[in-house]
Amino acid sequence: MNTPAKPLDDEHTRTSLSKDALNRAFLDNLFYLRGRFLEVATDDDLYQAAAYTVRDRLLERWIRSSRLYKESSARTVCYLSAEFLLGPQLMNNMINLGITEVAREAGEMLGMDFERILETEEEPGLGNGGLGRLAACYMDSLATTQIPAIGYGIRYEFGIFDQVIIDGWQVEKGDTWLRNGNPWEILRPKLVFPVGFGGHSEQYTDEHGVVRQRWRPELVVNGVAYDTPIMGYGVDNVNLLRLWRSEAPESFNFGAFNVGDYYGAVHAKIEAETISKVLYPNDEPEAGKELRLKQQFFFVSCSLQDMIRLELANAGTLERFHHKYAIQLNDTHPSLAIAELMRLLMDEHRMQWDQAWAITRESCHFTNHTLLPEALETWPVELFERLLPRHLEIVYEINRRFLDEVRVHFLNDEARVARLSLIDEAGGRKVRMAHLAAVGSKAINGVAELHSELLKTTVMKDFNDLWPERFHNVTNGVTPRRFIVASNPELAALITETCATDQWVRDLHCLSQLEPHAEDHALQQRWRAIKTNAKRKLSNWLGERTGFAPDPETLFDVQAKRIHEYKRQHLNLLHIVWLYEQIKQNPNIDLTPRTFIFGGKAAPGYFMAKLIIKLINAIGEVINTDPQVNGYLRVLFMPDFNVKNGQRLYPAADLSEQISLAGKEASGTGNMKFSMNGALTMGTLDGANIEIRDEVGHENFFLFGMTAAEVQHRQITGYQPWEFYQHDEQLRAAIDLISSGLFSHGDTELFRPLTENLIHHDPFMVLADFDDYRERQREVDHxxxxxxxxxxxxxxxxxxxxxxxxxRSINDYAERIWQVKPMPVTLQA
Structure with a gap:
């Protein structure tokens, strides 16, 4: 795809990119690291040897990058995220090194199945979905655009659950992604930081007679660093992803053991390791809330201590900390960085408040990812005080000073003061984490033009009134290396051939060179053949895992994303049931045959989302076995949707369903991945859909539904879903058919919670948008x-x-928010 990164001497098998050197290195790694020879090696042995072979070629670039960044004191982006959903790394790193074809040929020389080795890789599920995948895309782009960066997060021992479908229901199984080891990471056992919890705060007088505050935590755990190199595409820059694992300072209490307290002997170890044991759980039970808060503080504390260590080692002082580091808070999860940086600067490094606050505010930047009130994190003051007593004191002081500023700016407006306060006093006192992030950050950004505007006019309106200059928009993006080159190599090759360059992989605007060929029937035939081949591959994969292999000649209509009511998978289902009824009433109907494919995970404690999954599978069970209908329709659920499975799905989709209620989706990135691979979008004016429609052309996008303003107006005037149910006979028939028990073996109660909620509540206005959705689907058919x-x-x-x-997103951040410059790394020949 691209010119290989600069090779070193072919004699150096750990660094050379030649075919012979790759083969020698692979066999060496298989022998010396795995203790195997080819004839007895397992698939995992072959994958691990291949991974170490590729990783070896990243290491010199990584070391050289680190040295250059250190010597130049380059301003560094520190991307703090509770999730990094990396996806498989072997192919991605080969693409970025430019050795994919060479490696494939090297494997063939040794008689190995290249695709089988790639398929063996276990995906690290260190994220729930779009937020974590965005962080991974940004790490790829930071390295590609040659911006010095460190990603900081948590090395969860168990990632997002593996999803299996049993009797149509989602069942969660543990994601044991580390069971065979992780060849991409390097343990740094000496890079350890203490993190405290509980205890109390106390005043003392230092040796200079200054009254200070210090924290005496009850529990201290250690954070141990694991480093993963992140290679840029077609460049020699390699950045760092540093993930933290929690452990007890002392793994075994011999005192407890010697008196017969065997549980007590290992209790501290168990309690400490729990913090990084599993990707944060559903936060409904109190125990879940406590663990999630511990996880968030744990990783921001380790990360900030690491930044301070690096700055002191380089500069000897923290006075210019904010010149060295641009800290990006990826949603509210790292918001505790504001209070923790203040504590470290004041309590540990003896700065006065004003200096510490100036440094904190200049260092931190906040990305908001949601407009849903329930997704804006808050923590009960009681829980916050019990776990982080010193930090609550700091939050109170930040709030006191901030509200004094508000009162001066908005005279006699105590209602606004209450709305802006970091402490929500209504219905039980809570700390508002989005408010803490906003007050302590230099810049606040949304992730799509609509989202950023709604941010300024709804959930953060008061902050925008106070500081309009702090608000920005940076529309999300995804990496074309992962989501075209790796996912759809046949399409990537056709684009490169047609454009006579592969520059588009680094500069996606170069795809415009393809546009003059859009009318070329020969190109269209090749384009369709590639799409059909991708559909055939997906069909075979689905056939093996679900028992149904859809016809690749049908229209593949795909909705793959987290299962949530605001994503409105049930709107899609109502349309399918309506189509089913149309076919049953008129067997000779002229319809384009379609395969509806759903994918996504429901939060383990989200009953309605899990019921939607059950309904998808129940409808599929009826339709797929009905010979009168299954020539027109098939309904399939793709189990365990993740990055790897997404790479199978995006190239195969003909139609991409992006049908959330307008004003609810911050941006979306699946919409981008589907469109990049030639899928047309059925969508509302929500999130980045608006910008995608403007870019691809309104005539090349199937638009339906209310606007965000119309949604807001309907909410204010009073939305009555019952009226739509009563007045739309076909909508009513579809809902009644679900209620009748047809899709539940006669059980009329199973889906009643879903249908009753639609008829009487319908918080995401499925019924209001149904008629328009159905009409636009007719246009798709035509x-x-x-x-x-x-x-x-x-x-x-x-x-x-x-x-x-x-x-492009990273360039926007670099120029408008972080003020960082590229720092190219070059290897000497």
Missing amino acids: AYKDPHHWDRMSILNTTRMGKFSSD
Whole structure:
């Protein structure tokens, strides 16, 4: 795909990129690291040897990058995120090194199945979905755009659960991604920081007679660093992802053991390791809340202590800390960094409040990812005080000073003061984490144009009134290396051939060179053949795992994302049930055959989302076995949707369902991945859909539904879903068919919570948008019957996606928020 990064001497098998050197290195790693030879090696042995072979080629670039960044005192981005959903790394790193084809040939020389080795890789599930995958895309783009960066997060022992479907229901199984080891990471056993919890805060007088505050924690755990190199595409820059694992300062209490307290002997170890044991759970029970708060504080404390260590080692002082580091808070999860940085600067390094606050405010930047009130994190003051007593004191002082500023700015407006306060006094006192992040950050940004505007007019309106200059928009993006080159190599090759360059992989705006060829029937035929081949591969994979292999000649209509009511998978289902009824009433109906594919995970404690998964599978069970209907419709649920499975799905989709209620989706990134691979979008004016539609052309996007303003108006005037149910006979028939027990073996109670909620509450206005959705789906049906027209629209969707590269997003952050410059790394020949 791209010119390989600069090779070193072929004699140096750990660094050379030649085919022979790769083979020698692979066999060495298989022998010396795995203790195997080819004839007895397992698939995992072969994968591990391949991974170490590729990693070896990252290490010199990594060391050289680190040395250059240190010597130049380059301003460094520190991306703090509770989630990094990296996906498989072997192929991605080979693409970025430029050795994919060479490695494939080297493997063939040794008689190995290259694709099988790639398939063996265990995906680290260190994220719930879009937030974690965005962080991974940004790490890729930071290295590609040659911006010095460190990603900081948690090395969860168990990631997001593996999803299996049993009797149509989601069942969660532990994600044991580390069971075979992780060849990409390097343990730093000496890079350890203490993190405290509980205890109390006390005043004391230091040796200079200054009254100070210090924290005496009840529990101290250690954070141990694990480092993963993140390689940029076509460059020699390698950045660092540093994840923290928790452990007890002393693993075994011999005192307890000697008096027969065997549980007590290991209790501290168990309690400490629990913090990084599992990706934070559903935060409904109190225990879940406590663990989640511990996890958030744990990783921000370790990360800030690490930054301070590095700055003191380089500069000897912290006075210019904010010049060295641009800290990006990825949503509210790292918001405790504001209070912890203040504590470290004042309590540990003896700064006065004003200096510490100036440094903190200049260092930190906050990305908001949601407009849903229930997703804006708050913590009960009682819990916060019990776990972080010193930090609550700091929050109170930040709040006192901030509210004094508010009172001066907005005279006699105590209602506004209450709304802006870091402490929510209504219904039980809570610490508002989004408010803490906003007050302590230099910049606040949303992640799509609509989202950023709604942020300023709804949930953060008062902050925007106070500090309009702090608000920015940075529309999300995704990496084309992962989501075109790795996911869809045949399409990538066709684009490169047609454009006569592979520059588009680094600059996605270069896809515009493809546009003059959109009318070329020969290109359209090749384009459709690639799409059909991707559909065939997905069909075979689904057949092996679900028992149903859909016809690749049907229209693949895909909705793959987290299962949530605001994503409105049930709107899609109502349309499917409506189609089912139309076919049953008129067996000779003229419909484009479709395969509806769903994918996504429901939070373990989210009953309604799990019921939606059950309904998807129940509808599929009826439709797929009904010979009168299954020639027109198939409904399938893709189990365990993750990055790896997404890479199978995005190239195969004809239609991408992005149907959330307008004003609810911050941005979305799945919409970008589908469009990049030539899928057309059925979508509302929500999140980044608006910008995608403007870029690809309104005529190449299937728009339906209310606008955000219309949604707001309907909410204010009083939304009555019952009226839609009563007045739309076909909608009512679809809902009643679900209620009748047809899809539940006669059980009329199973789906009643879902249908009753739609009829009487419908918080995300599914019924209000149904008629418009159904009409636009008719247009899809008509458009797909004209292959040349559809292929042209598909090509233009890919061609016009240049804006949605994560490289562009990172450049926006670098220029408008972080004020950082690229720092190119070069290897000597």
